Amino acid sequence: MLTIKAQKENYENKELELRITVRKIQTKTQTAEGEENINIQPGEDIKLNISVLDLDSNITIEDALITYDWEYGEGVLEDQDGDGIYTATLEKIPAGSYKIEINVIIEDKYETQDLELTLTAVSPQGSIFLFLLVLIMGISIFTGITTYFIIYQKILKYPPTVRKVRKLRKRIQKDKTLKPMKVKERSSIIQDSLTEEKSHAVLKKEEEKIPKEDKITEKLEDSKVIKIDEEAKDSLKNPESSKK
Incomplete structure (x- = not known):
């Protein structure tokens, strides 16, 4: 804050306050081509060209320290020609997509800005x-x-x-013709019912015959047993006749 006072005899005194803001110089880190996406074929080399621009004066900044960092290593970009363009070469890039971080270190009066590049080798x-x-x-x-x-x-x-x-x-x-439905006539239904009843009656008669035959067989077997028992008794009573 700066205060300015004005005084003179017979005049009203005046004061003026000035606010002075001191900020860092804004910069912009960019590639020389102005592109942040780099596309190459696998196995090729890539040359990084980075510059730092003073946005207030619109000039490139020299004597800066600029480094790069990516999946396969890190290094320093150098201003070989002294024109504010910092370069580094990455050799034989494998197939894939990579992020390259560019970090800038310069005088404290500058507001630095880092840069991220996308390198694609397909x-x-x-x-x-x-x-x-x-x-x-x-x-x-x-x-x-x-x-x-x-x-x-x-x-x-x-x-x-x-x-x-x-x-x-x-x-x-x-x-479209529908599938015909099969419907039996009344006479056919009656005939089927009679046939079914007759078959049931025949089966019933056959079932009734089976027990009678079994009873007759049992009676014959019982009579044979009784006859054998009587012969055995006679043999016991008349042993001599049995020997003969």
Whole structure:
């Protein structure tokens, strides 16, 4: 805060307060090409060209310390030509996508700004194939969703019974012949009933015969046993006759 006072005889005194704000000089860190996304083919070298711009004076700043850091190492960019362009070369970049952090250290009067670069190493065929794959997947998903929505609106949103009725109505409207229904005549039904009753009666008679035959067999066997017992008794009474 700066105060300015004005005094003179026969005049009113005046004071003026001035507020002075001292800020750091704004800077901008950028590539010489003005691009933050770098695309190359795998195995190629990449040369980083970085400059720091004084936004107040619109000039490049020299004597700065600029470093880089990425997945495969770190290093220092150098101003070899003394023109404020700091360079470094990264050799034989593997396939993939990488982030490169650019850090700037300069005089304290400057407000520094770091920079992040994106380096992508992809062969053209691979990128085209990836694009086609994503495109085909997108079309397939869209087609599937659209088809399901149409089928749902026309068919699936109705209960099964309603769907059957609608299907039958459409077939009738299109004059399609329906499957004939087999209906038995009255005489045929009566004849089948009589045949079934006769078969039941025959089976019942056969079942009744079986116990009678079993009883006759049992009686014959009992009579044989009784006869054998009587012969045994006679042999005991007359042992001599049995010996003969």
